[in-house]
Amino acid sequence: xxxxxxxxxxxxxxxxxxxxxLKFVVNEMLVxxxxxxDFPDAETASISPLAIELFSYPFVGRVFFASNFVxxxxxxxxxxxxxxxxxKEHIKKFLEDGKFILDVSExxxxxxxxxxxTIRKIKTILExxxxxxxxxxxxxxxxxxxxDGIVKVKLQGSCSGCPSSMITLKAGIENLFTRMxxxxxxxxxxxx
Numbered sequence: 272x273x274x275x276x277x278x279x280x281x282x283x284x285x286x287x288x289x290x291x292x293l294k295f296v297v298n299e300m301l302v303x304x305x306x307x308x309d310f311p312d313a314e315t316a317s318i319s320p321l322a323i324e325l326f327s328y329p330f331v332g333r334v335f336f337a338s339n340f341v342x343x344x345x346x347x348x349x350x351x352x353x354x355x356x357x358x359k360e361h362i363k364k365f366l367e368d369g370k371f372i373l374d375v376s377e378x379x380x381x382x383x384x385x386x387x388x389t390i391r392k393i394k395t396i397l398e399x400x401x402x403x404x405x406x407x408x409x410x411x412x413x414x415x416x417x418x419d420g421i422v423k424v425k426l427q428g429s430c431s432g433c434p435s436s437m438i439t440l441k442a443g444i445e446n447l448f449t450r451m452x453x454x455x456x457x458x459x460x461x462x463x
Contacts, residue, residue: 280297280298281297282359282362283295283296284296284355285340287408287429287433288435288436289344289408289410289430289433291346292333292342292343292410292428292429292433293342293343293345293355293358293409294408294409295340295343295359296339297341297362300338300339301338302337302338302372305398307337308322308335308337308373309333309335310334310335312326312333313326318373318374319373320365321334321336321365322336324365325343330345330348330354331343331345331346331358332344332346333428335409335410335411335427336372337406337411338406341362342409342428342429389452389455392451393414393417393422393448393452393456394414396448396452397424400447401447405426405430408429409429409430410426410429410430411427411430412427412430415462419457420457420458421457421458421459422448422459423459423460423462424440424459424461424462425461426440426461437461440459440460440461441459445459
């Protein structure tokens, strides 16, 4: 189980390209470096007591954890000014009480495909060039598969459902891959 027990929890807010998502940045690591946990609805949040509590608010539509932040996606019927303090204070109190954030022993483990040189290159590009920028915007991108020149990725957190995510995927990420791996990568697609 992962637990954050800082004595003084400080949280600041960061906006991102998705107008329905807000990033709550904490002064402590919440999950191990390189890991992320995306809960698109309350039913998927069984491993996270914090996500379960946040989903008790009718205006919370998605919860995402990575490194030292929580990204919350709201429903469209409310404005951030109406709810951001409520969410911030809830996260702060939860962490100050020393409650468990996640029970990763309950997390699913993905079956890995055979890792070829091409797949290793793809994962390295994702890890070194793309993941830091996507995390800065309150989301995550993870490798899913590679077949017939097409890289499939999963967008999580604020990137999921973001109006600009498909532009970023095609204009930024796909261009980077086709430049760095010419002839090997023809396209990058996000899983629905």
